[in-house]
Amino acid sequence: xxxxxxxxxWKMNGSREFAERFFTDLNLEGVTxxxxxxxxxxxxxxxxxxxxxxxxxxxxxxxxxxxxxxxxTGEISASMLLDSGARYVxxxxxxxxxxxxxxxxxxxKKFFAAQAAGLIxxxxxxxxxxxxxxxxxxxVVATQMQAVSEVIDTDxxxxxxxxxxxxxxxxTGKTATPEEAQSVHEFxxxxxxxxxxxxxxxxxxxxxxxxxxxxxxxxxxxxxxVGGASLDAKEFAAICRAAV
Ligand code: PEP
Numbered sequence: 001x002x003x004x005x006x007x008x009x010w011k012m013n014g015s016r017e018f019a020e021r022f023f024t025d026l027n028l029e030g031v032t033x034x035x036x037x038x039x040x041x042x043x044x045x046x047x048x049x050x051x052x053x054x055x056x057x058x059x060x061x062x063x064x065x066x067x068x069x070x071x072x073t074g075e076i077s078a079s080m081l082l083d084s085g086a087r088y089v090x091x092x093x094x095x096x097x098x099x100x101x102x103x104x105x106x107x108x109k110k111f112f113a114a115q116a117a118g119l120i121x122x123x124x125x126x127x128x129x130x131x132x133x134x135x136x137x138x139x140v141v142a143t144q145m146q147a148v149s150e151v152i153d154t155d156x157x158x159x160x161x162x163x164x165x166x167x168x169x170x171x172t173g174k175t176a177t178p179e180e181a182q183s184v185h186e187f188x189x190x191x192x193x194x195x196x197x198x199x200x201x202x203x204x205x206x207x208x209x210x211x212x213x214x215x216x217x218x219x220x221x222x223x224x225x226v227g228g229a230s231l232d233a234k235e236f237a238a239i240c241r242a243a244v
Pocket of ligand 1: 009165169170171172173204205206207225226227228229
């Protein structure tokens with residue numbers, strides 16, 4: 001049985017004050033899924049401290065360097081994330097792929113670096129609207145996964161999370177229908193072959209409490225990666241509660 005997982009991606013939002021208030025407001029009573037909060041880097045230690053005191057959730061980074069250390073100004077390594085209390089790290093978010101030109105090959109290196117240090121990568125994959133309209137959704141996600149498969153052993157997928165995030169649904173208020181999402185999740189699981197049943201596959205793209213239950217009812221949707229709605233503690237907790 002795969003345990004459901006809900007991850008919050010705060011992106012470049014918040015402040016110290018916001019984070020402190022968020023955890024005062026966050027009530028995870030009745031939540032049985034795993035929960036991960038991915039704040040901006042400067043707040044990782046604060047969130048890790050909250051996680052230690054409050055319990056019920058883990059901490060994640062939003063990105064990492066593919067390099068272990070050295071002259072890479074502005075970059076943050078996997079071991080630094082671990083040092084700051086992170087257990088997870090998002091890799092290949094579509095905003096990194098599009099605004100910072102991250103290729104699938106670079107994302108694969110980051111995935112490898114994360115696992116090598118003992119972090120659990122949350123690999124984001126998904127098609128643009130244009131690619132969907134061209135009927136290329138499955139080809140795009142398969143290619144994005146293949147880049148990672150080329151640098152890891154099959155078993156390493158068991159220590160990772162995949163997040164299917166159609167780019168056209170991120171931050172737009174447009175969600176894939178549960179059936180649309182399910183058919184891609186089923187395909188992703190099949191791509192994972194013999195380890196597919198053991199890998200958590202999350203859906204991301206305008207998830208909120210109003211649509212979470214219908215998405216989570218699908219056989220291959222194991223939870224969500226949540227952007228905008230994760231900035232509201234009550235709304236985020238309601239999404240977590242829906243993941244059973
Ligand atoms: C995301 O950033 O991963 C995301 C899914 O954002 P949103 O929930 O705002 O669409």
